[in-house]
Amino acid sequence: MNKRISLERRTLCRHVLFTIMATLLSGAMMNTCIAGKPTLASLHNHYQTTVKAEPMIQMPLPVPPPRLFEAVQYDSDAMSLAAFVTPDPADEKKHPAIVWLTGGESNTLADFWRKGAKSNDQTASPYRDAGVVMMFPTLRGGNDNAGHIEVNYGEVNDVIAAAQYLATLSYVDSNRIYLGGHSTGGTLALLVSEVASSTHPNLFKEVISFGATQETMFLQDVNFDKGDKQREVELRAPTRWIQDIKVPTWIIEGKSLSSNYRDLKPMCHKNPMLHCAFIPNHDHFSVLYPINRHIAQQIMADQPISINVDDKTTAF
Known part of the structure; x- marks a missing residue:
């Protein structure tokens, strides 16, 4: 520093x-x-990023089947941003819900509803299959949205705003809203947990981060000529703000040689609210389907998330 x-x-x-x-x-x-x-939250309140990145992929909003997801708009930092939400089941019940952040360039959505193979299902389909209401937000600068991509900075505000919108839906139990993400979306989920723990401590019941990294990726492609690169990197690095987490938060990754688990291990044991689970015989992608299915069952039963990792006896 x-x-x-x-x-x-x-x-x-x-x-x-x-x-x-x-x-x-x-x-x-x-x-x-x-x-x-x-805290990271207090620094967010006092620092305006200079990063204004162009999207890696420019595409219009996707059009999922209406029986699966409906398009909505939510407001964040005076911008109207697009999201997709599970339709009202019309059963007059309050349902648990999860905001899911995709990997890659998390600001933009493509065909997020198309299930992948169980060895690589990045759509988090076990939640919708179990009956959990799902929300996939697009973020600033993504798809047709206003604003610029800030690479995991202003996007933290967008995710919090998306969850606040989700809490207003009549069929959502506002006390049972979860946040999950994979890869770059997992890194963003950690940053959101670190900020929301101070600013919105009751917004998320638990946070689930798959395959995150200690620092935000893609910053090597960002032009920092007008700003302080070290400060910009620091404010996007979950590993520097672990002590800010006050909401139960999970770091999950496969334990294969090609996964990120070695990068993530140093972040564990620094905060009792942070739990780590490195799953044997799985990689960065194959870990998603079985663990999401396991967590979805616990969410529907209104149980605290629990993952028992045992190299010899646990089989997901």
Whole structure:
């Protein structure tokens, strides 16, 4: 960490502490410094990114079968963004729900509803098969959306806004909303957990991150001529903000040599709210279907997520 970032953190921490003293008088506790350093949420409130990336894939919004998903609009940072949600089952019940973040360029959606093979099902289909309401949001700059891709920065606000919209639906149980994501979407899910733990602590019941990385990928293709590259990278690196997590959060990855689990292991055991499960005999993709099916059953039973990893006896 360079001296500039260190000085900015100390200055910001003093500012936040003075803010806390003022807000305590009115009974409102805002984002605070943890163990002498600011939270990722407080830094988000004080830093405007210079990153404005172009989409890797420019495509119109997909058109899924209406029996599976309907198109909706949600608002984030004064932008109207597109999302797709499970239709109302019309059974007069409140259902658990999950916001799912796809891998690759997570801002843009393609044919997200087409199930893959069980060895590589990136559509998270076990949730909809089990009866969990699903929401697939597009994010700023993706598909036909306004704004620019910020590579896991402003997108954190978009995901939180999408979940807030989901909570307003009459057939969704607002106390049982989950967040899940895979690969780059898994990395974004961790960043959302770190920010939302401070700003919206009751929004997500649990967060599920498959195959994330310690830092955000694709930043090597971003032009940082107008900004501070080290600071931009730091504010997108989940590993630096693990202590901010206050919502039960899972890091899950296959344990094959080609997966990310070695990169993820150092992040474990740093926060009791963070749980890690590295699944034997599975890779970055094959881990998705069996574990999502396992979690979906627990969500429908309104049980805490639990994954028992045993190299000899556990078979998913």
